[in-house]
Amino acid sequence: MKAAIFDLDGTLVESLPGLTTALNALLSDLGRETVSAAVVRSYIGDGQWMLIRRALPAEEFTDAQIDELQAPFQEHYTQAWPTGTIPYDGIIDLLQELQSAGFQIGVLSNKKHPFTVEIVKTLFGSELIPLAYGQRDGIPKKPDPAALISISQETGIAPENIYYVGDSTVDLETAQSAGTHGVGVTWGYHDKPRLLPYNMPLCDTMAELRAALLGA
Numbered sequence: 001m002k003a004a005i006f007d008l009d010g011t012l013v014e015s016l017p018g019l020t021t022a023l024n025a026l027l028s029d030l031g032r033e034t035v036s037a038a039v040v041r042s043y044i045g046d047g048q049w050m051l052i053r054r055a056l057p058a059e060e061f062t063d064a065q066i067d068e069l070q071a072p073f074q075e076h077y078t079q080a081w082p083t084g085t086i087p088y089d090g091i092i093d094l095l096q097e098l099q100s101a102g103f104q105i106g107v108l109s110n111k112k113h114p115f116t117v118e119i120v121k122t123l124f125g126s127e128l129i130p131l132a133y134g135q136r137d138g139i140p141k142k143p144d145p146a147a148l149i150s151i152s153q154e155t156g157i158a159p160e161n162i163y164y165v166g167d168s169t170v171d172l173e174t175a176q177s178a179g180t181h182g183v184g185v186t187w188g189y190h191d192k193p194r195l196l197p198y199n200m201p202l203c204d205t206m207a208e209l210r211a212a213l214l215g216a
Contacts, residue, residue: 002102003106004163006108007108007165011188015081018083019077020037023055040055045190047141048070097210104130106129107132108174110134142173143169144177163183165185167184183200183202184200185209
């Protein structure tokens with residue numbers, strides 16, 4: 001049996017609108033200037049805490065203050081994600097084809113675990129994606145391979161039979177460290193030149209991703 005495990009933001013879903021709305025709402029609460037979606041795009045990939053940390057100068061906001069801002073950000077994101085998170089065209093069809101081909105399908109994200117589970121369940125359904133894991137207490141976030149290795153152990157599928165698909169250097173490093181097959185997509189939040197040094201398949205289209213996972 002094989003598994004296809006996907007990153008969430010920038011891989012399965014376009015989540016930039018919702019993240020931008022939530023972050024700018026937090027910045028407005030703090031009396032700060034809002035930022036463009038292009039700037040927020042450059043902040044994505046290392047989880048919620050780092051998203052906020054990158055938006056606020058270290059000389060003005062301590063790490064402890066960033067900790068305290070997690071809750072208000074989550075309140076804003078709860079309101080923003082339902083209208084600011086959209087599956088990429090063709091991704092549901094691909095997931096259904098993978099399922100029909102016998103793949104175990106899952107999600108591993110650095111997004112907070114409750115949001116990851118809620119978004120996956122709402123947009124895809126637990127029947128299509130039965131495994132959904134976000135950032136959880138006590139488990140190192142990507143690029144540490146611990147969570148991906150845990151999925152391998154949970155499913156009984158050896159790392160060499162797992163494809164980990166993502167849009168960032170964090171994802172490809174995770175795949176490499178876990179001993180799985182890494183597959184990059186270029187429609188997300190890390191530009192293609194950043195992914196090239198990993199020497200892993202890079203897919204510019206959904207058709208190319210299908211070929212990488214299922215064969216031409």
